[in-house]
Amino acid sequence: MKRTLEVLNSLVNDRVIEGYAIGGAVAAIFYTEPSETADLDVFITFPADTLLASLDVIYDHLRTIGFETFEQEGIVIEGIPVQFLPAATPLLLDAFRDAHEENIAGVPARIMRFEHLAAIMLATGRAKDKLRLTQSWESPSLDREKFHEICLKHDLQTKWENFHAKYIENSGV
Amino acid sequence: MQNISKILESESQPLALEFQKALAVKSRQRRLAEARSFKEKYETLLAIQHRSSIILERRGIHRRIWPAWNE
Numbered sequence: 001m002k003r004t005l006e007v008l009n010s011l012v013n014d015r016v017i018e019g020y021a022i023g024g025a026v027a028a029i030f031y032t033e034p035s036e037t038a039d040l041d042v043f044i045t046f047p048a049d050t051l052l053a054s055l056d057v058i059y060d061h062l063r064t065i066g067f068e069t070f071e072q073e074g075i076v077i078e079g080i081p082v083q084f085l086p087a088a089t090p091l092l093l094d095a096f097r098d099a100h101e102e103n104i105a106g107v108p109a110r111i112m113r114f115e116h117l118a119a120i121m122l123a124t125g126r127a128k129d130k131l132r133l134t135q136s137w138e139s140p141s142l143d144r145e146k147f148h149e150i151c152l153k154h155d156l157q158t159k160w161e162n163f164h165a166k167y168i169e170n171s172g173v
Numbered sequence: 174m175q176n177i178s179k180i181l182e183s184e185s186q187p188l189a190l191e192f193q194k195a196l197a198v199k200s201r202q203r204r205l206a207e208a209r210s211f212k213e214k215y216e217t218l219l220a221i222q223h224r225s226s227i228i229l230e231r232r233g234i235h236r237r238i239w240p241a242w243n244e
Contacts, residue, residue, distance in 0.1 A: 001215060001242065025218075029211060034218040036225055039234060071237060081238035104211055105242075 003078035005028055005107045006041060007067070016061045018045045021087070021099035021110045023117060026130065030102060031114040031141040035132055039073035039081040043096050043112070046086075055084055091116070091123055091154045114139070115146040122163060134167050212242050 011166030069076040074083035087096035095116035121129040136163045151160045
């Protein structure tokens with residue numbers, strides 16, 4: 001993990017990407033108990049002066065430094081499949097901008113905040129997202145007020161009400 | 174805290190005990206969430222991946238296990 005993060009930081013230093021923020025199950029580790037995942041989700045933005053903002057730019061660069069193995073989940077960097085995802089929606093962009101720096105084994109890494117992660121789980125809505133969202137809702141680390149504010153801002157209120165009624169109210173959480 | 178004391182004083186004994194029990198669970202969850210380091214949680218994640226990979230391999234799906242923390 002440490003070496004993978006060092007490569008991510010090098011992408012920023014080399015101006016291949018403007019910045020990154022770790023999301024998904026790995027980011028959730030910072031706030032709650034770990035859950036099953038196969039890849040490291042890395043949300044990115046490109047420098048403003050980049051003419052061709054494309055994931056190929058990242059893959060080409062990674063190839064020059066020796067990483068070219070693709071697996072279903074992403075490109076393998078130091079043993080961990082990394083999925084690069086452009087922060088392309090207003091919610092993802094907010095989550096990207098509000099991410100904070102954590103120190104992992106001496107390496108700085110930008111991590112999305114819990115409330116944004118929960119909102120992304122709600123918006124994405126796959127079975128595993130639903131499971132993680134019910135776990136996240138139980139966590140004392142989740143600021144429920146902030147989560148509601150994010151839902152309101154990104155038009156997720158109705159979706160949340162439906163989710164809450166179906167998966168949380170009925171389960172007695 | 175004052176509100177909690179009031180509830181404990183005013184409510185019936187079984188309910189007060191239930192309430193104390195719930196508080197203890199929440200407090201334990203919070204301590205656990207705060208106490209465990211990223212390294213420890215990462216190792217738990219690897220253990221989960223190992224378990225999943227055994228199930229997946231029975232279905233003919235091979236999946237990469239992430240490197241150990243100190244590799």
